Amino acid sequence: MIGEWRFEDPVLGSHLFTSIVFIPAINLKPGVLYKITVSNLRNMSGFGIANISSMNFVADISAIFEAEPEITLINTALDWQDYPLSCEAASLKMALKSKGVVVTEDEIMKSIGYSEPFNRKNDVWGDPDEAFVGNIKGKMCKTGYGVYWSAVAKTAEKYRPAEAFSNWDLKKIVKELKNGNPVVVWGTLPKDLHDCSWYTEDGKHVKAYKETHVRLAVGFIGPSDNPESIILNDPLSGQFYWSAEYFMKNWSAFDYSGVVIR
Numbered sequence: 226m227i228g229e230w231r232f233e234d235p236v237l238g239s240h241l242f243t244s245i246v247f248i249p250a251i252n253l254k255p256g257v258l259y260k261i262t263v264s265n266l267r268n269m270s271g272f273g274i275a276n277i278s279s280m281n282f283v284a285d286i287s288a289i290f291e292a293e294p295e296i297t298l299i300n301t302a303l304d305w306q307d308y309p310l311s312c313e314a315a316s317l318k319m320a321l322k323s324k325g326v327v328v329t330e331d332e333i334m335k336s337i338g339y340s341e342p343f344n345r346k347n348d349v350w351g352d353p354d355e356a357f358v359g360n361i362k363g364k365m366c367k368t369g370y371g372v373y374w375s376a377v378a379k380t381a382e383k384y385r386p387a388e389a390f391s392n393w394d395l396k397k398i399v400k401e402l403k404n405g406n407p408v409v410v411w412g413t414l415p416k417d418l419h420d421c422s423w424y425t426e427d428g429k430h431v432k433a434y435k436e437t438h439v440r441l442a443v444g445f446i447g448p449s450d451n452p453e454s455i456i457l458n459d460p461l462s463g464q465f466y467w468s469a470e471y472f473m474k475n476w477s478a479f480d481y482s483g484v485v486i487r
Contacts, residue, residue, distance in 0.1 A: 298444035298456060299323055299407050306460040308361045310369045313377055315460035316441040320407040320486040326384045334361065336380040337372055350423045353431060366421035366435045374411060378484045391482040395469060398442060399449050406487045408442040411479040
């Protein structure tokens with residue numbers, strides 16, 4: 226069964242979560258016995274593996290269930306980003322692996338390269354359309370930022386056919402997902418946006434946000450002509466099932482841009 230894991234009720238800020246909530250992507254069937262097994266849990270000290278936990282439950286037979294929705298999902302293993310600001314490389318790594326190409330984030334970054342000037346000088350910095358801006362281990366919008374779709378596509382094309390795009394719509398991305406092609410998408414963290422735009426040395430304006438983040442679209446729920454949700458592998462936070470409406474809102478921050486890997 227596929228679905229979204231959510232960590233809730235932290236003891237301290239955004240750390241030491243005490244609750245794990247699993248939200249299935251499809252409706253459970255009434256009267257069916259389900260078994261949940263959770264492994265690889267670490268104890269509070271952070272050392273050692275806790276005992277495997279399992280439980281059985283039966284969905285409430287009195288509940289009303291709609292017809293089980295259609296799910297289209299590309300077989301793409303979730304992989305976490307290796308560096309604080311390497312979400313672009315991590316997303317491309319996952320996309321390529323789904324196509325049978327195994328490559329590391331370091332290899333991807335070596336190909337993408339780093340834009341000059343490496344350090345931000347007030348409102349002058351590098352060009353993310355050409356290469357990665359700043360330090361991949363840096364602090365967002367101060368000592369490091371990221372890279373945009375055109376530069377990522379150039380690296381992707383060394384391994385597989387790829388296309389950078391902007392101003393796509395939901396229909397186009399769903400078509401690619403249905404054909405088994407994962408799509409790297411530029412969006413933001415689900416927070417209020419803080420502009421951190423700058424200019425390149427030759428005067429080009431670069432639109433940027435402190436909350437900029439990149440994920441990999443790997444599937445959708447519902448019919449292709451009217452999907453309910455888009456399934457995303459987030460290299461920072463896990464797998465998400467966003468409503469089509471919220472996905473479009475988040476995707477709009479960078480003019481519906483991305484890279485499709487074919």
